[in-house]
Amino acid sequence: MAIHRISVGGKRFFLGPDQDVAALKHHITEAVRQGGAFVRLASAGDSTVDVLITPEVSVWLEEMDAPRNEAEGTASVEATAVFSEYEGFVPDPIPA
Numbered sequence: 001m002a003i004h005r006i007s008v009g010g011k012r013f014f015l016g017p018d019q020d021v022a023a024l025k026h027h028i029t030e031a032v033r034q035g036g037a038f039v040r041l042a043s044a045g046d047s048t049v050d051v052l053i054t055p056e057v058s059v060w061l062e063e064m065d066a067p068r069n070e071a072e073g074t075a076s077v078e079a080t081a082v083f084s085e086y087e088g089f090v091p092d093p094i095p096a
Helices: 023-033 077-087
Strands: 001-006 011-014 037-043 046-051 059-065
Touching: 011 037, 023 037, 023 046, 059 077
Parallel strands: none
Antiparallel strands: 001 011, 001 059, 037 046
16 A cells, blocks of 8 residues: 655645545646646545645655555554654644
8 A cells, every 4th residue: 555645835745545646646737737726635634635736836746655564464544644643734824
C-alpha cells in the first residue's frame, strides 16, 4: 500500500487512502491552465482541505511505501494518522 503526500506552497498534507491521485493531478493541471482555482484534497484523518492552486505555487506529490505491521504483513493505518497529525496537515486559519 502506498502513502501519498502533497506539498502545496511549502505546506505538506498526507492524502487519504480514497484520494484518486490521477484525478488530483488532472485537477491541479487544470487549475494552473485556468490561471488559478481551488482544488479539494481528501487528507488523512477524515478531513478535506481546499487549496488555491496557481501557476506561481509550487506543488510536489510524493509516493512512499506505508509502514508495515510485521505481525500481520499489512500496512499500518495508525502510523499514517499519527504522521499526518505530526506534519500539521491542517492549514493555518485565513486572517480576516
